[in-house]
Amino acid sequence: MESIQKPIHSLISGIAGVTVHGSENVVVNKIIIDSRRVLPGSLFVALRGTQTDGHQYVETASDLGAAAILCEKLPAQLRAGITYIQAQDSASAMGFIAASFYDQPSKKVTLVGVTGTNGKTSVATFLFQLFRALGYRCGLLSTVQNQIEDEVIPSTHTTPDAVALNELLALMHEKGCSHVFMEVSSHAVSQHRITGLHFAGGIFTNITHDHLDFHKTFDNYITAKKGFFDQLPKTAFALVNIDDRRGSVMVQNTKARIETYSLQTLATYNGKILSDTLTGMHMEINNQEVWFRVIGRFNGYNLLSVYGAAIALGESPEEVLTALSNLNSPPGRFxxxxxxxxxxxxxxxxxxxxxxxxxxxxxxxxxxxxxxxxxxxxxxxxxxxxxxxxxxxxxxxxxxxxxxxxxxxxxxxxxxxxxxxxxxxxxxxxxxxxxxxxxxxxxxxxxxxxxxxxxxxxxxxxxxxxxxxxxxxxxxxxxxxxxxxxxxxxxxxx
Incomplete structure (x- = not known):
């Protein structure tokens, strides 16, 4: 990717609750959250993390030539020539700033997020495989790997930080991707890693006991998952598994178009497993019988959500089912x-x-x-x-x-x-x-x-x-x- 240079005023435009101390015309060439990687011209973001507080490294970043500092608390002494951007929440502000820095890449692709306790990787990977089979150039952001068509980029988190995420999306757009499918973890929502992104749709798989080491209570965990759907725009679809009793809770406050899928009750997309063996699964989806290579009831839900998302994005039911019948499970999933x-x-x-x-x-x-x-x-x-x-x-x-x-x-x-x-x-x-x-x-x-x-x-x-x-x-x-x-x-x- 070409080097980027952006003035501060263009990056903070439209962000509520931000105050600037210093010149808004200062140009930055990188957004950095690790003070050790700061180079002259960088915007250093002081994040309050679970292990360390980035505010401790503001002086280090300044010594290394940071042109601007994004922080929640200003240092006792403001240095001349450095612009300080003060926000109520550095992580949230960084999301919007990163999106602006990379020219809003999520608006240039069709971005679909998948959240839930189980099934995120399978659903995101199936979508990636499906849309490639339908003839689109695609990107994947998952626990297993980040991928641009056949090029694999190893992943370290379910969802990268906001800067890395926008950089990846920009790269995917630059390489011709029209669709990107990504896992959205509860951590990513809570830590504002997806703040500032524009989603064309969101999928909810299910929610069960997990990550209470981070969220502390199950209610906090549910709220984090729900936060993803709260952020969806009215132009997006919100596709939820209504066989999970919290499926309807996820979309209580969403502005998106609500669609549902189910193996048990009436929904927008209905499925029924007719037979399931070690060699494959025979299913009925919206009155069409299809044989799939993948097996297991949990994959019945996964395939149904993928089918629903594809139809919500305007694809032909017949073409989608034909392509889905040829898909294989992601690595390490059954x-x-x-x-x-x-x-x-x-x-x-x-x-x-x-x-x-x-x-x-x-x-x-x-x-x-x-x-x-x-x-x-x-x-x-x-x-x-x-x-x-x-x-x-x-x-x-x-x-x-x-x-x-x-x-x-x-x-x-x-x-x-x-x-x-x-x-x-x-x-x-x-x-x-x-x-x-x-x-x-x-x-x-x-x-x-x-x-x-x-x-x-x-x-x-x-x-x-x-x-x-x-x-x-x-x-x-x-x-x-x-x-x-x-x-x-x-x-x-x-």
Missing amino acids: EQIHSVDNIVGIVDYAHTPDALENVLQTIAHLRHGNEQVITIVGCGGNRDAAKRPKMAEIACNLSTRVILTSDNPRYEEPQDILDQMMKGVPPLKFKNTIVVPDRHEAIFKAVAEANPEDIILIAGKGHETYQEIRGVKHNFDDRQVLREAFSSFHSHKE
Whole structure:
């Protein structure tokens, strides 16, 4: 992208509650939130984060040549030649400023956001695949990866910060993308990462227990999700799953056009699962029968929301259903890996109680005999601890055998997390539950114990190719380890 230079007055135009101390004609060439990256001519944004307060680094940014400072609290001494922009909320103001700096890229593409506890990645990825199949150039912003057509840009958060997000959108537009599909996390709404963006539509998948480490209460979590729909313009569509009892709550205050989807009741877009097997799913969508490659009731909802969004964007129902029938699941979302002697391995990102229950119930429906279901599951460290015993309880109640293991322990002791999970194991399930802290060893143990036709579920990490321990990301891919285990044990399974 070409270098950008914008005067302050053009960036703050229309932002309420902003005061400027110094010249509004000062030109800035970058927006920076990390003071160590400030270069002469930068606009430094002092953000109040969960770990640090950017206001502590205003002087550092000034020393490094910042042309302007965006802050909530002015420093005791204002330096000559630096313009200070004071806002009630730096993060919110930064959203609008970033959008202006990159010439409102979200208005130049058709931007659709997907929010909810489970299904965000699948729905955003299905939309990306679908619209490419329909002949559009597309961008994707997801947990798995950011993508411009076939070019992959690794992602570090579900939703990047407002500056990175607008830069990506500008790049996507520059490379000819007409449509962009993105996951919108509750954190992104609360932290104003999507403030200033113009959405053509929003999709709500479902809401269950998650991220209470950040939001503190379930009500706060719901409010954050709802905040996305509150921001949608009247030109947008708001598509919600009304089988989730909070679906209607999400759109109570939206100005957008409300549309609904359901597998259970009358909605704008109705679906019915006719059959579901390990090879595919047969569904009826708005009275049209279609066979899909993806499986599971949860994917029934995902496909229905994608269909609804495409129709809301003006696409032909017949073309949409034809293209959808050829789509595959995103990496690490109910991804199947089979051994030579037909043990079925399933790697899934399920890291919430509801997601784990959905996956295990799907597996239960797919069983056709006395196959064992061996579930390997852990819980991430420095995250919502309340779900740990629930995850273990669900795994035990819906599996033949359970191996509790380490996920991403981060800065917690893996054994402490596993001890909390063990509290959820029902007494009658103790004999079928073991603890193997080493995840590699846990996967190998499951394969060693499995017989042909058995199903091994490895839950929690899905697409991730690392294990985070004490701030270090070590190479670890559940899919790769599973394949290694299948190769190792194949000789004595013949």
